[in-house]
Amino acid sequence: MKKLINEVESVVPDALRGVAAAHPGLRVDVDNQIVFRASGPRPGKVGLVSGGGSGHEPLHAGFVGYGMLDAACAGEIFTSPVPDQMIEATAAVDGGAGVLHIVKNYTGDVLNFQMAAELSGEEGVRVESVLVDDDVAVRDSLYTAGRRGTGATLFVEKIAGAMAETGAPLTEVARVAREVNARSRSFGVALSPCTTPAAGMPTFDLADTEIELGIGIHGEPGRTRSAMRPARELVHLAMDAIHEDLPISGDTLVMVNGMGGTPLIELYIAYAAVVDHLAEKGARAARNLVGGYVTSLDMQGFSITVCQLNEELTRLWDAPVETPALRWGR
Amino acid sequence: MKKLINEVESVVPDALRGVAAAHPGLRVDVDNQIVFRASGPRPGKVGLVSGGGSGHEPLHAGFVGYGMLDAACAGEIFTSPVPDQMIEATAAVDGGAGVLHIVKNYTGDVLNFQMAAELSGEEGVRVESVLVDDDVAVRDSLYTAGRRGTGATLFVEKIAGAMAETGAPLTEVARVAREVNARSRSFGVALSPCTTPAAGMPTFDLADTEIELGIGIHGEPGRTRSAMRPARELVHLAMDAIHEDLPISGDTLVMVNGMGGTPLIELYIAYAAVVDHLAEKGARAARNLVGGYVTSLDMQGFSITVCQLNEELTRLWDAPVETPALRWGR
Incomplete structure (x- = not known):
């Protein structure tokens, strides 16, 4: 294993020190592994907290800032943060x-956020939670009951974050967050572990000509193995799986996401x-992201996330955002 | 080899079709492999053209837009574009x-841009060229006479692009471009080919515990091989090599650049x-970029580029930019 790290034990705090140094708009509590907006809470604005295992960067810390999250809790690699972090955030x-807690559907994350929501409630903070479970590949996988949460997390954070900036009440912010999740589906393909x-x-073995269809973001198994194929065939497999679960039409928001080790030139292909x-289905990508946004360390591969847009979601997606990893319009 | 491509022959045009679809602010001539701003030339503004072999994305097409390039010419993978592309752009x-032509110092690129500048001149276009040669690792390497051009290319494109938007004359834009190059140095480390x-x-072999210090962006040899070491030691080796060539002090612009296959969490470390x-040297990173900006396909590793800032360069760096890969302040 060759990794650009100091010691295995210090990977997350060392990276958080880098995040703190690189982004003056953030305040980083390295000891407790929480990343906040430096500007602090805005009176009357709903706060957005997310978090999860590290190893998926820029998710979640890269999405803290104006128009998205107020705080992100970082767990160890591929391990949920603990309730204490979430309560503090x-x-x-x-x-x-x-x-609002934005929770990817993995058993550890769900249990810990649930406990944090209850204890925060007892301390007088009103908390709503939204569960993200967009991955159509498998049900009840290694770490999950139900579907896994992957790329749609970013869509939920962006759109709910924009709604929160308008001064909307918690019920409204939670409603739109759930709507984004309900309208989003993802499917991932691994070329390497x-x-x-x-x-x-490596978390698993893949032969030189073999790929894993429906991979999770921790290298957990997908639907099936397959021989390597041309990019357009892999994309069609992924899009068909998405379409089968939620028929696609009209205007969509599409992310082609790199898993960490895949070059950008391949993501554009x-x-x-x-x-x-999409054109074959009579749909179009009205908005898009192409790049590494929800990664799995050095995994080679990609995932596709599609969200069926409406006027409200489009407007909130287009609203200004200023975070390390997403930035426009401000 | 597992790559997310259709056919080996169509990698560059397939990727350019993706770029065209993803970024409505660009106009892409897929046949001639040139990426333009969709808005066309602005009367009285100096035009900026760069280009080079593909495989370094987002360089160069990802830096076309307001405040940076007006056009980028894409060659085949790791191969210079041809003079006809440059003349048309x-x-x-x-x-x-x-x-202004912004040219990375590789023999093919230099010769082709030279020919394009001459022929464009004969057609009545005033052309100045700036050569980028920031890589301190080696002189007279596989594809280069003198030093190679790497990460500073992005700094030159950003700062000269900002100067051009002010309506400054060609001589001024060329002057500041050369100043950025003169003040910038880079050093790269490969963990994998x-x-x-x-x-x-793979372009070369590296043992399981071996790294290449001073790697070029095409996998061309560096200074030496070494055993794998902790990140902080690799960073110190790179920074010492830079400092030896150009002593660092005061305010700097620093890029920690991923080579394509390195996860973002490691770049923050x-x-x-x-x-x-920098603190040990009495310097500081007044501005920074952390991410994959000048890549080498799927190579694992990183490079560091340091530019010694002054007031003018800081102001131009901070000026608004709106391109696929850099976007702020507008």
Whole structure:
């Protein structure tokens, strides 16, 4: 294993020190592994808290800032943060209008956020939770009951974050967050496994000509193995799986996401195939993201996330955002 | 080789179709492999043209837009574009104030841009050229006479682009471009080789515990091989090599750049070490970029580029920019 790290034990705090140094708009509590907006809570604005295992960067810390999250809790690699982090983050970002927890559907994350929501409630903070479960590949996988949460997390954070900036009440912010999740589906393909620093070896084996269809963001198994195929065929497999679960039509928001080790030139090749596929379905990518946004360490591969837009979601997607990893219009 | 491509022969046009579909602010001539601003040339503004081999995305097409390039010419993977592309781009972006060519110092690129500049001149377009040669690792390498051009290319494009937007004359835009190059130095480290689609196998071999210090962006040899070391030691080696060539002090602009296959979490770990190193030298990173900006396909590794800032360069760096890969302040 060759990784650009100091010690296996210090990967997350070392990276958080880098995040703190790189982004003056953030305040980073390295000891407790929480990343906040430096500006603090805005009175009357609903606070947004998310978090999860590290190894998916820029998710979540890269989405803290104006128009998205107020705080992100970082767990160890591929491990949920603990309730204490979430409780501290929740208290810190409450501007009196309550706090929304955005939770990816993995058992550890769900249990810990649930406990944090209850205890925060007892301390007088109104908390609503939204569960993200957009991955159509498998049900009840290694770490999950039900569907896994992957790329749509970013869509939920962006759109709910924009709604919160308008001063909307907690119920409204939670409603739109749930609507984004309900309208979003994802499917991922791995060309290679990833290697966690602690394990020091690949999370699974793939032969030289073999790929894993429906991969999770921790290298957990997908639907099936397959021989390697041209990009357009892989994209069609992924889009068909998405379409089968939620028929696509009209205007969509599409992300072609790199899993961490895939070059950008290849993601653009995949995106061209996505656009062709949408045209066949009578749909179009009205908005898009192409790049590494929800990664799995050094895994090679990609995922596609599609969200069926409406006028409200489009307007909120277009609203100004200023975070390390997404920035426009301000 | 597992790559997210359709056919080896169509990698560049397939990716350019994706770029065209993803970014409505760009106009892409897929046949001639040129990416323009959709808005066309602005009368009286100096036009900026760059280009080079593909495989370094987002360089160069990802930096076309307001405040940076007017056009980028894409060659085949790791191969210079041809003079015809450059001549067409130059004519198309000339708004009457002349055109600046930004050329990375590789023999093919230099010869082709030279020919394009001469022929464009004969057609009545005033052209100035700036050569980028920031890589301190080696002199007279595989593809280069003198030093190679790497990460500073982005700094030159951003700062010269900002100067051009002010309506400054060609001589001024060229002057500031040369100043950025003169004040910038880079050093790269490879943890793994890259694989070009056409070759189908790694460009070189590295043992499981071995790294290449001073790597070029095409996998060309660096200074030396070494055993794998902790990130902070690799960063110190790179920073010492830079400092030896151009002593660092005061305010700097620093990029910690991923080579394509390196996860963002590792780049932040490296950035934290850079900041520590700068503090030891009595310097600081007044501005920074952390991410994959000048890549080498799927290579794992990183490069550091440092530019010694002054008031003018800081102001131009901070000026608004709106391109696929850099976007702020507008």
